[in-house]
Amino acid sequence: MTKLVKDVECMEMIRRNLYLDKIRPFIDQDLIKVLIGLRRSGKTILLSQIRDVLLERGVPKENIIEINFESRRFKKLEDADNFYQYVTERAEKADGKVYLFFDEIQHVKEWHSVIPSFRIDFDCDIYVTGSNSKLLSGELATNMAGRYVSFHVYPFVLSEIQEFYEINELPYTREQLFVDYLKYGGLPMRLVLPDEHSVRTYLEDVYDSVVMKDILSRYAIRNESLLRKLLEFLLDNIGNPFSARSISRSLLSAGQSTTVDTVLNYIDKLQAGMILSKAERYDIKGKNILASTEKYYAGDIGLRNVSKASEQIxxxxxxxxxxxxxxxxxxxxxxxxxxxxxxxxxxxxxxxxxxxxxxxxxxxxxxxxxxxxxxxxxxxxxxxxxxxxxxxxxxxxxxxxxxxxxxxxxxxxx
Ligand SMILES: Nc1ncnc2c1ncn2[C@@H]1O[C@H](COP(=O)(O)OP(=O)(O)OP(=O)(O)O)[C@@H](O)[C@H]1O
Missing domain, CATH: 3.40.1350.10 (Trna Endonuclease; Chain: A, domain 1)
Structure with a gap:
């Protein structure tokens, strides 16, 4: 692994053209832009890149309203009425169209009804991020139907990692980048950490204190040990076909008692946290989805490797x-x-x-x-x-x- 220490400013210069180019045509279009992705996959940086595009186009700073709901500063705004009032007051003070950036919007109760009302009440262009794959599902999708465009933000793929090395004029061989990618995955921050130990510590921290903590608190999970074992089991068996029944049987034989319903429920939450991704099974001849078995993959290879899943994959x-x-x-x-x-x-x-x-x-x-x-x-x-x-x-x-x-x-x- 190449030793790298770069300051954050330098990192932020890296353009994720992959996404910025996709989002650019929607700037100033009357659609709410929703960025969804795994924690630490780079959504906030992407928002700041969009903001830079606006500033380059001459939008005054005062017309950009940014709220990061991860920050305690904005805790009070998790209440829908406070949120609405705060943003409306600021928007009224600005001259002309305002640009709204809301990071980790899922913290706001009823955000899906507040956000569309901004669109009705004043001239604005809205960008939100969330780290929950279900952000736009069910009832929320109905509320926002036809009014949004969503972008899924994934951790860096290998070509973006290569771009990072090129921009920073770092020596690399394609093989070395690939070997590192198989070990440490694509969370952008891991690229600037100086050695293997700090990368592992960072990934362990994201796995445990960020992703798992999020899922546990967001869904008030009762059986934490089962959730962890289930995730380890699925990360251990990426790419193997499973049904909820076969998973619960395997967990039972490993001494972890559970039911099929609980397994289904917990898998749903792990998928919502995007640490796990389900690939449905498609019958090529029948051209239909087969409900009984599917495969699971890790949302990031590095996070898989720091889980307690087996290293002997x-x-x-x-x-x-x-x-x-x-x-x-x-x-x-x-x-x-x-x-x-x-x-x-x-x-x-x-x-x-x-x-x-x-x-x-x-x-x-x-x-x-x-x-x-x-x-x-x-x-x-x-x-x-x-x-x-x-x-x-x-x-x-x-x-x-x-x-x-x-x-x-x-x-x-x-
Ligand atoms: N395009 C990029 N180039 C270089 N580094 C990046 C890039 N995007 C993100 N990073 C780095 O990765 C880390 C995580 O990025 P960021 O905060 O944008 O992720 P996030 O998806 O918003 O995370 P969270 O959901 O936890 O808020 C940051 O420290 C950031 O500096």
Whole structure:
């Protein structure tokens, strides 16, 4: 691991073009911009980058109202009426359109009814962030329907890490970046910490004192030990197909008593905290979602590795997790595929686009037959890919093979 110590100012100069370019066309559009992402994935910095764009465009500072609900300073504003009054008073003092930035909005009770009313009551452009994947689900979505556009912010992918090294003129080899990524994941802050020990301490702290603490307090979880064991179990078994029934059986045999309903409930909360991500199972022939089994992946590889999950993880599963996160951050909806009795690792959708991916660590003779063979059985013309750590191009029969580092760093356009 390269030793790095950079000051925060320097870090903040890094542009996450991936997101800023996506958000830019919506600036000044009459839609609430909602940024959702795992804790510490970089949402606040993204807000400050949007604010910089506004300042560059000549928006006066007084017309930008920022509230970070993580700060105790704004504790009183968690009450919807106080919040409404504070923002309205400030907006009235400004001359012309105001820009509202609300960080970690889920702290405000009834935020989903207050925010749309700002839009009605004065001329404004609104940006909010939240670290709960359910921020816009259910009732909230109904309240805000048609009035917002959401962006999911993921931890850095490998190409962004490479960009970080290039901007800071740090020496790197692609292989070293990749090896570090498999160990420490993509939370941006880990890139500026000076050594392995501080990176591990940072990740442990985010895992325990930030993500787990959030979930425990947000949902008043009664059985903390079960929640932790369940998460460790799923992080230990990323990429394996499970049902709530099979998970509760495994926990029972490890001495942790539970019920299927509790498992389902707790998994839901872990997903809401985005430490865990569920990939639904899609029947390629039947073209429907199979409700009974799904796979789980870590929201960040570094957080997986500092959990108490086993260090002895199957590398191909880790690579699957990497490809899964990469495709999500490229804007795909990612499912795991089933074709009769065979598995297809990923079926990915974006608008009209659809493609299939198999991931393997090393393509041995057996593996080639299996990975390519499974894709060959799919009876359609959508693009099909095999991704592995092999360097030699093994593309065949219209199925494209990519080396994983090339796929991640050259942003092979799939
Ligand atoms: N684009 C970036 N370039 C460099 N460093 C970054 C970038 N984005 C975030 N960071 C660093 O990562 C850390 C976490 O970022 P940030 O506070 O923006 O995350 P967040 O998603 O808002 O976190 P939380 O949900 O916990 O409030 C910060 O210390 C920040 O300096």
């Amino acid at each position: 199957d590398t191909s599963k880790l690579l699957e997790n990497v490809v899964y996160l990469e495709m999500l951050s490229r804007g795909y909806d990612v499912k795991v595929g089933k074709l009769d009795t065979q598995e297809i690792d990923f079926v990915c959708y974006k608008g009209q686009k659809k493609l299939y991916i198999q991931v393997a660590y090393v393509l041995s003779e057996d593996c080639i037959a299996r990975e390519f063979g499974n894709l060959e059985k799919i009876d359609d013309n959508y693009p099909k890919y095999v991704i592995s750590s092999d360097i030699i191009d093994m593309s065949r029969n219209g199925i494209v093979h990519y080396n994983i580092i090339d796929f991640l760093l050259d942003e092979k356009d799939i």
